[in-house]
Amino acid sequence: MYRQRTKWIGFTLFFAVVVLGTVFYNGNLRPQKEVAQAGTVPQRDYIVMAWNDLGMHCYNRDFQDLAVLPPYNTLWAQVIKVGDPPQLVSSGITVTYAFPDNTYSVGKSNFWDYDQQLFGVDLPPDVGLAGYGLAGDMAFHDDHFVAEGIPLTEFLDSNLTNPYPYQLAEITVLDQNTGDVLAHTTAVAPVSTEMNCDDCHFDGGVEGVATGRIETNILTLHDTQNMDEYPSSLPGALMDRRPVLCAECHASNALGTAGFPNIPSLSNAMHQKHEGEVPDTQEGCYKCHPGPNTLCLRDVMSDEHNMDCLDCHSSMDAVSKNPEPWLNEPRCDNAACHGSAYQQDQALYRLSKGHGDLYCAACHDSPHAIAPSREVNDGIKFIELQGYNNTLEVCTVCHLTEPDGGIHGIPSTPAGRLFLPFVNKDE
Numbered sequence: 001m002y003r004q005r006t007k008w009i010g011f012t013l014f015f016a017v018v019v020l021g022t023v024f025y026n027g028n029l030r031p032q033k034e035v036a037q038a039g040t041v042p043q044r045d046y047i048v049m050a051w052n053d054l055g056m057h058c059y060n061r062d063f064q065d066l067a068v069l070p071p072y073n074t075l076w077a078q079v080i081k082v083g084d085p086p087q088l089v090s091s092g093i094t095v096t097y098a099f100p101d102n103t104y105s106v107g108k109s110n111f112w113d114y115d116q117q118l119f120g121v122d123l124p125p126d127v128g129l130a131g132y133g134l135a136g137d138m139a140f141h142d143d144h145f146v147a148e149g150i151p152l153t154e155f156l157d158s159n160l161t162n163p164y165p166y167q168l169a170e171i172t173v174l175d176q177n178t179g180d181v182l183a184h185t186t187a188v189a190p191v192s193t194e195m196n197c198d199d200c201h202f203d204g205g206v207e208g209v210a211t212g213r214i215e216t217n218i219l220t221l222h223d224t225q226n227m228d229e230y231p232s233s234l235p236g237a238l239m240d241r242r243p244v245l246c247a248e249c250h251a252s253n254a255l256g257t258a259g260f261p262n263i264p265s266l267s268n269a270m271h272q273k274h275e276g277e278v279p280d281t282q283e284g285c286y287k288c289h290p291g292p293n294t295l296c297l298r299d300v301m302s303d304e305h306n307m308d309c310l311d312c313h314s315s316m317d318a319v320s321k322n323p324e325p326w327l328n329e330p331r332c333d334n335a336a337c338h339g340s341a342y343q344q345d346q347a348l349y350r351l352s353k354g355h356g357d358l359y360c361a362a363c364h365d366s367p368h369a370i371a372p373s374r375e376v377n378d379g380i381k382f383i384e385l386q387g388y389n390n391t392l393e394v395c396t397v398c399h400l401t402e403p404d405g406g407i408h409g410i411p412s413t414p415a416g417r418l419f420l421p422f423v424n425k426d427e
Contacts, residue, residue: 043174050077050171055368061193065215071151086398098135107151194291198424253326267325282308299370363392
């Protein structure tokens with residue numbers, strides 16, 4: 001049970017400080033961005049708002065035996081010309097992305113050794129399934145720019161041994177005629193291999209299987225329990241057909257595969273199989289989803305209001321019965337959550353738009369990373385825009401002058417910040 005509770009948080013003078021020097025981000029030394037003074041916003045002609053589409057992307061550490069998900073990260077961006085009113089910009093600009101400390105993936109992942117066997121394509125080095133590399137131009141789609149399927153790994157060029165899940169992407173807007181930089185931001189592209197199959201499928205673990213590798217233990221167990229149900233077009237043991245793409249048989253909306261009739265989707269099968277074997281708790285979710293180290297659920301609802309995976313997604317049994325995993329997901333406008341005042345115009349939050357035709361994620365950030373996130377890197381772009389880490393709520397970031405009214409029917413304060421309601425979980 002949880003209820004909607006509106007709290008009014010007023011800001012008069014927030015803080016007056018410019019941070020100089022450096023800070024540590026998750027153990028990696030990085031220069032701290034200059035932040036705006038309280039109640040002021042740097043005067044700009046253009047701004048760019050960028051985000052990751054899901055809040056976390058995971059991929060297999062090793063592809064020689066099986067593949068659940070490939071390296072496949074996606075960035076979205078919208079460009080705004082500051083004014084009264086602000087305008088979304090769709091032409092005359094080029095939007096680029098790059099990862100200054102993550103410039104290659106071959107050698108960090110063996111995906112390119114098995115791409116043709118798994119996906120039927122022989123990709124160039126460091127190019128992903130949608131044709132994007134680790135730097136380049138974003139494509140324009142309707143009202144936003146996107147780079148889809150970036151083959152990003154969790155390892156920095158400068159640190160090849162320690163996973164770094166909250167990678168930093170530099171998004172730059174250039175004038176197509178002059179090449180001048182019009183706007184820039186730093187967004188997180190989250191990525192992790194922390195799926196923790198080894199917690200159960202180690203040699204001698206589940207069912208006593210011991211083949212020498214986690215993945216072959218899983219395939220051997222699958223053959224033992226399910227080979228009589230394999231499609232006639234794919235006879236024989238999985239162990240004899242390696243590497244195996246799980247989504248070849250099990251439908252996956254994440255990968256856009258239809259699977260085979262009468263075989264449950266990959267999400268349904270995984271949650272049904274592990275129900276009762278894995279605790280129906282957030283710790284249980286982290287057995288497969290990244291993870292006790294990555295802690296991909298890092299948003300304000302989790303960090304400040306004690307909500308966990310089950311508050312939105314419900315039990316493993318419910319997820320195992322979801323008719324359209326990835327396409328049928330929790331909604332912000334659910335009556336038990338934020339209600340109709342925060343109506344989504346699409347089935348999914350990540351595809352929904354609101355104020356000024358901005359995507360919800362442009363101001364609130366990605367699913368599982370709703371601002372302010374626990375992770376310092378998620379807050380960089382908000383600090384750059386409005387001087388502090390929170391939902392983008394200073395109106396004069398986009399407006400030349402303070403407008404009347406507010407967002408979601410909530411009036412803005414004289415300083416330009418909104419009084420935002422939020423949800424608390426019952427204790």
